[in-house]
Amino acid sequence: MISPFLRILGKPGGYRMLLGGLLVFLLALVTITGTYWTRFKPDEMDFEHPLVPPKSAWLTRLTTTADGRKALMESHQNAAPSTSSSSVTEEGDDLLGALKEEEHPPTEASTAKVEFSALRDHGHVLGTDKNGRDMIALLVAGARSCFLPGLVACAVALGIGVPLGLFAGFYEGRWRMFARIFNGTLLSMPRMVLILVVICVLEPNVYITMAVLGATLIPRVSELIATRVRILSGMGFILAAKEGGLGDFRILTRHLFWYQNRAVFFIQFSLIMAESILTETTLSYLQFGTKPPDVSWGNIIEGSRLTFFSGQYWITFFPAVAIIMAILGFFYLGDGLNARLAYREGR
């Protein structure tokens, strides 16, 4: 079970691949299973508890004695004098307490239950934002907006870039010229600015912007593939395939794409996913991507612009960590695969 993972580690780029793979796997898991285990919904506003800081009750439970807990609880009650709110949440928390009951040592069960329901009071483990929305629910909801837009960008970038690259590398002359001009034009405009132009013209829409992002990535993909194809042609590969009587279409799809460039395809897929998360969150931050009430990590951070400077760091901090983890996951996955490919090809 473990041994294939260990074997990967020994290979070039192994650590990156494994780390990236784990992060991506985690992200996918959260996206898929998120709704089943989050306690709040992302659009559920707990007006009683706006801007509560993160609580790590389980941490407290693990590290403090029963007496200490009591003292803590008292101090907490002193600190939060609003009694009405605590009664409301205590009720809500009974459910959770009941769920957790089995884990308690039966002798202390009742006292511990009371203590903890008081400690975790409102149940927002990572705190809430200024509208009282639960951070965990927001983060899970944000994870969803990572994948689908990314797939759009990949579809455009790879769907156009790969054939263009294959043609430009395989047929010199016209195709190459066309690719050069096409790429040159696209590369003249900074990516972000081009996306802004499109947003300015059309209504802001994540899928359209992601398609534009994909378009701006066409030059990278197509040039990469074209260079590889050109080198392969020089090796006598294509000559030999033609000598064997294969048609151009078959050479392009089978030899050049499938046997020689599919690794590049997957690597680019991973890197473009990273890029699209970056762009999506950035755009949401600039208020052009996902618009509230829909949730994206970017617009959570945008919403926390003011609270960040008044000390409520967590609203900014957790999405930022999530963004970095997601991007690094895809990035390391692609990078590790790339190192592996480079090693296998003896570069």
Next chain:
Amino acid sequence: MKVVEEKNMHSLLDIRDLCISFERDGSGEKYLHAVNRISLRVDPGEIVGIIGQSGSGKTTLIMGILGLLRGAVPGVWRGEAFLDGKSLLPLCGEYAEEKSGGKIVKRNTPFQSAQEKLLGDLRGRDIVTIFQEPRAALDPYFRVGEHMLEALRRSRAPGGETELRTQGIELLQDVGLVDAARLWDLHPHQISGGMAQRVMIAMALCARPKLLVADEPSTALDVTTQAKLLELFRRLRDKHGLAILLISHDIGVIQEISQRVYVMRHGEVVESGETREVLENFQHPYTGSLVKAFAHFEHIPATSIANSDAVSLLEIKSLRKRFQQGDKSFWALDDVSLELREGETYALVGESGSGKSTLALSLMVLQTVNGGEVLYKGEDVLKADKKRMRALRREIRMLFQHPEAVLNPGMTVGAILSEGLEKDGEFTRNEIDQRISEVLDQVHLDPSHALRFPGNLSTGEKQRVTIARALITRPKLLVCDEPVSSLDLAIQAQIMELLREFQGRLGLTYLFISHNLQLVKLLAHRIGVMYMGRLVEEAPAGGFTTEGARHPYTRLLLASVPSMGDETSRSICAEFPDVEPVRLEGGCLFRNRCPWYLKSRNPECENKTPPLRNVLGGGKVACHLAGD
């Protein structure tokens, strides 16, 4: 230590019991012994050869003592090396002594940096090196002159820029670069490989070194250039008393110029001694396989298909191909006509760039041409439509020089082989599988090879797979473009044997392209010689000797083939001027290198393209002055 110093008084380079091993998989347990207990000696003024197949550790040996092995793989060292009594592997020995007498010692940083320090002073002064790819060994951004100045400054030559320039130009002229003043301002990509190698030698000579280490100096060069280079080596030894350590895989080269030879295999020296002695009375079977790789070929007489009543299979008529190179363009194929008869082997020889490969690609319709016809059984291949072409591609197949470049590393051997049959959907899976095991058997490979990837095959096996790939469509004609040039000698012999076997059994016709004249003589019935895109001579294999050849270029080619102490060849070579081949305009393209023209200044040679005309003995020649 004292004893050691005294013993070194006589020999210039003294390597004792040197071992260099590389870690195989980073575990520190498996080692690849690239150099295994090698002892070697070079005396002043002596040319010593090291011969061995690629991968036998020749390069590791000399790169190791020169401190130029800078790989990612940590290695293990043991042994000693001295240049003129000075240790080249400082601390290596000391470490060994520390660790109880001659135990293997991990290479470590102090050792490497100490070696660097010491070698930094010796390299480029006492011991100089030249490499296999001369043009790659020159910095593309530096002019020839800048390279020379750098080397002269390194050798602490006195004087300012102008004096150094004069010195440099003299040195360049000394190694045979006549128009050195023009070369001075050129960049490496503008000069030929032969010239670049001479520039490397001139740089090496700046410091009046004691030892020149030459790692396959002529492998990338043409025979004619190689002959001139070996002549230069000989002269340098005689004139400057330079000792040369010459590394080569070509037994002819070693035979021709070295006094003593070491035969290497798998990192060990299997035999050493006087060259003549070793090669004639070899003790080790490996030496025997090098000397006699083709011995059994010579006994088989050329078959009699060469007589003219055999049916013509392929006829090439005035084929032309023009290439654009930068702003200039030239004829890579200039009015080439030849004919292949059924069941014969027609060999095409010539220096690199003479258009052999262009001819092959053109007749395979893998390249457009600028005129001419290629008639296969009377049908013009160049005009065939797509459907017909597909059928023709099964009858005419091609072998390429580098098998690894042809076999897609991502496909199994089986997939590679079946591709030729699958595409038309004529055969069932079963038939294809059967045919695959059949051809694999024909090329003496196990049917289980069908499941393997090319990456796991040896070079010889790969070339067998490419042959199987061609045979699977049951071709009539096989165009072989240098099919064995990238292989080791023993494997060359096997592949040649295989090709010959198929000719007998399947009645194949070969167009066999090679730059190796000896090889060609083993297989060919008729031989055509190309120069600068033109066919200059065509002769039956029997008439392909220095005496029988009509065209001066053929004579030069044949005389340039290295051989031991053959004075006639050397004197023939000496007739020819030491100039670079250039693409001339009009007339005979060979005239700048032709001794006859240079003597007679025949105006016809300048104005009129010599036509290919029949001569006695069944050959053809394109030369105004050649006799019938």
Next chain:
Amino acid sequence: MLRNALRSLVFFLGCLLLVSAAIFCLVHLTPGNIAEIHNLSPQTAHVLHLDRSLPVQYLLWLGNCLRLDFGISTVDGTPVFALLRDYAPTTLFLTFGSLFFSLLIAIPIGMYRGLKPLARLGKALSVVVYTLSSIPAFVLGYVVLAVAFGVFHSYITTPPEGPFHFWKWTAYYLPPILVLALGNGSLGEFVRFISLEAQNVDAAMFIKAARARGVSLWPHFLRSLILPVFNIAVTNIAVLLGGLVVVERVFNFHGLGWLSWEATLKRDFPVIMGITLLMAVVVRVLMLLNELLSTWIDPRLRQ
């Protein structure tokens, strides 16, 4: 050489023409008339040539652009050219400042990583660099801001006025420059590229030969690496300019990036068109320079 240079020039002009056409088409072929979107009166629409056919409009617009007249902002009527003139200096300063910083960091790390591929320090440094540069600029911006507030308890939000004063300028300009230089992907790209290039040169036969000759290797390294480094720097200008949109927003800097953000919010077409064109010209000019320099320096391209 002349031919290559001429080809580069034609390519330069062609690309710019295509860029302008693309932007124009994008803006004018979309559903919804500009005049309608902004509720312009017929007179204004006439002044803006909005009632003419598209090709004519394009030519008119292009002609005006060539005369540096990019139209007027549909929001407040300021000439776009004046806006560009006012906002561009900050942006250019930030761009080239951060390019300078990135290279300053990337060249040593990249060279070290390429020449000593096994060194632990190099590996660690490159991991740090890759990780840093895959963090979105706005997140990194918050980190820098947090540090500014946490350590210095303040952050200067207005541009320094009056004569040049080192600390004032540094305090104001350094944070965005750092964010752009470290984050935003360019740094990782630089390090990766330079290390690969250095590795290639180090493995080249001519370096081995130079080593065997005992001569100094630096001249050889330097000459071979100048062009690639310049090349990668120039190709990344567009990335930096794009990153500025975010960075200027985070730090509230009034440059072209900020302007384009605002123009997008207010759907101010002429402004965003002007900005895109200006940036494309900057990028293309640098690319042209790069190509000319290559043909001039590289002997293999020169003839």
